[in-house]
Amino acid sequence: GAVVSQHPSWVICKSGTSVKIECRSLDFQATTMFWYRQFPKQSLMLMATSNEGSKATYEQGVEKDKFLINHASLTLSTLTVTSAHPEDSSFYICSARRDYTDTQYFGPGTRLTVL
Amino acid sequence: QKEVEQNSGPLSVPEGAIASLNCTYSDRVSQSFFWYRQYSGKSPELIMSIYSNGDKEDGRFTAQLNKASQYVSLLIRDSQPSDSATYLCAAYSGGGADGLTFGKGTHLIIQP
Numbered sequence: 138g139a140v141v142s143q144h145p146s147w148v149i150c151k152s153g154t155s156v157k158i159e160c161r162s163l164d165f166q167a168t169t170m171f172w173y174r175q176f177p178k179q180s181l182m183l184m185a186t187s188n189e190g191s192k193a194t195y196e197q198g199v200e201k202d203k204f205l206i207n208h209a210s211l212t213l214s215t216l217t218v219t220s221a222h223p224e225d226s227s228f229y230i231c232s233a234r235r236d237y238t239d240t241q242y243f244g245p246g247t248r249l250t251v252l
Numbered sequence: 253q254k255e256v257e258q259n260s261g262p263l264s265v266p267e268g269a270i271a272s273l274n275c276t277y278s279d280r281v282s283q284s285f286f287w288y289r290q291y292s293g294k295s296p297e298l299i300m301s302i303y304s305n306g307d308k309e310d311g312r313f314t315a316q317l318n319k320a321s322q323y324v325s326l327l328i329r330d331s332q333p334s335d336s337a338t339y340l341c342a343a344y345s346g347g348g349a350d351g352l353t354f355g356k357g358t359h360l361i362i363q364p
Contacts, residue, residue: 139298171351180356181296181340230295232351239284239301239344241352246295 138164141233143244150221151252157217158247160231167233170214171241172206175228187214211236221251254279256343258355266363271328273358275341278322284344285317286352287326289337296340300326331362 140163150156160170170187185206186194193206205217214233218225228248232241255278265271277285284303288296302308302315302324314327324343328335338359342352 181354183351183354186351228293239303239346240286240298242298243288243295 139242140164141242141244143247147248149250152222153220155217155219156221157215158229160214160244162212162233165235166211168236169234171232172216173230223251226251254353256341256353256355258341258358260356261359262361263358264361265331269331271331271360273326273339275324275355276322277343279345282343282345285324286342288340291337333362333364336362
């Protein structure tokens with residue numbers, strides 16, 4: 138149990154386009170999901186906390202209008218990178234916290250390359 | 253500011269030996285601690301969680317927690333080359349919507 142999927146696993150897009158990444162908890166409910174970004178050889182950086190049915194909470198320095206988060210159900214959160222630029226190229230990883238626990242399970246990640 | 257500190261390494265251990273990974277945290281109210289393993293280019297994979305002072309064993313892995321010293325460790329017995337990875341320590345301080353605070357990770361190399 139405790140499987141989290143992400144789609145797509147990788148995406149290449151042109152500068153100025155928008156990209157949507159989906160994060161699903163396949164076998165458990167997750168009222169709270171998290172979005173992280175990881176640049177090469179660096180640690181995970183929390184971007185935002187996504188709560189089902191309410192607005193996401195963004196970390197300091199993360200533009201909420203650029204990284205749109207929607208948590209439409211107890212098993213699905215989406216991250217949309219709007220007007221992507223080359224500096225947005227990174228490894229985006231979601232995690233889902235199983236309801237009534239402290240434990241987060243990570244998705245496999247989405248590698249975004251913006252040309 | 254919540255912080256989790258880890259030695260970045262690399263930590264080199266011969267195959268079959270015990271690998272010892274350490275972590276300290278700054279937030280005294282932290283209540284849950286996690287060790288994740290991350291292979292290069294992959295996302296983190298949960299290895300163990302620990303909530304109470306003392307040791308917790310799971311197969312070749314033992315997590316140790318000392319809340320008085322704000323110290324968490326992970327021991328890997330009978331180290332295998334496949335254990336070579338970056339190990340991330342994370343702390344959770346509660347508060348419902350808060351995410352985990354991660355250390356920068358320790359790069360572990362198991363030498364055949």
